[in-house]
Amino acid sequence: MKITVLLAALLSASVAFAGPPAPKKEGIEGQGYVWNAQEGEKIEALQKKGDVTRGEEAYEVCGACHLPSGAGRPDGTFPQLAGQHTTVLIKQMADIRAGLRDNPTMYPFAATLVDPQELADVSAYIESLCIPTDHGKYEGADAALQVAKGKELYEKQCKECHGDTGAGDKAKFYPVIAGQHYKYLLRQMTEIRDGHRRNANPDMVKVIKPYTDDQLVAISAYQASLKMPGSMCGDKK
Template sequence: MSPLSRALDPERPARAVARNVLGAAGRAYGAWRPLLGAVLVLSFGSAAADTAQRAEQIVAERCHLCHGRDGQSASAVYPRLAGQNAEYVAKQLADFKSGKRKSDTMKPQAEPLTEGEMQALGAFFAARKPPPRSARDSDLVAVGRYLFTQGNSFSGVPACATCHGPKAAGTPQLPRLAGQHPRYIEDQLAQFNKRERTNDNAVMHTIASKLTELETHALAEYLATLD
């Protein structure tokens, strides 16, 4: 464009103004960006603190009598939740609420919970760690260890470690078994065997049906010793 054309261009002032405005906006954003980042960090931090506080409140109101304040239940009737995978806890609560997993005790406790509260409870218990239990019968524990790591090729029982991991830590979809009450593990295996628990992977129905009473007991004793 020639000097004369630029001088006569009617859009020239508008473009100059636009450049000035955009330049000022960019400089302003650059100046405010650190402060904006700090505000966002504080907001997320505050939200996380509120979520954790809400989880503690629910535990105090609904959970601690059976599961303990830190998820380390003293009674073998109720599972230890300390260290359990957060997603797994939230899923079980949702299943109790919907009735997909049957429990006259847990359904009324889970029904008032929102999805966010279930996730908060999962995170709360996942952050705790149960103490390992000392072995009461070393021979039985040895049998359980072999079953967990190797399975039983004669009866078709696969190694539990294949799905639950070498240390029984589980996955977001599968439960942590390490440090769990032996009686609780035996009870759950019995429910799988009888098809009374149907909200999780159906493969457990087949596996549980192939375990002998001794093998079930041995597995439960071994898992209780893990941390």
């Protein structure tokens, strides 16, 4: 059953690849940009109660890249989604669909979700997934040093929004960053610093703008070393 649904979803996605490109809406480069504006399908999805059972079926197409477990890829090509806040998931998917966030790989898949209710359903399912015990970490010979440097930087400017443990803030749309794949964290922070993540929080852009590549490596190493909050896979109930 699941294999059939997944194949059908992938075929639908391949059609989407052949269709028109993703829309492009002005983001951080625009004067009127509001980072967490609640409008359109985004606010509709946020106001709906997600159904985990329906969300599991809708997630089939997502699992092709993010894996059925929601673990993503340790090499950072696809982020770990399991346990992420529903608000963050809804915002990011809606932003990609609306053209606020450039992600040509994900856009055809996100476009297969039919309405705000399905956005809410798939986000509820992803948030309910147990947290994988393994993820991509910084693996250099100087790992301990990088994590220590990153901890110092994180505690100065990052924890105010993302919290002591990297758990983020569901109500404010701040993502869980603890336990995310190191290479994914590094890529996203680099893109935010360099102005390529068009749906970024302008406050974060200001904070991260002065950071050097070496500092971003250290912060990413520290964040990836943290334990993601939530029920770990294999935990006894």
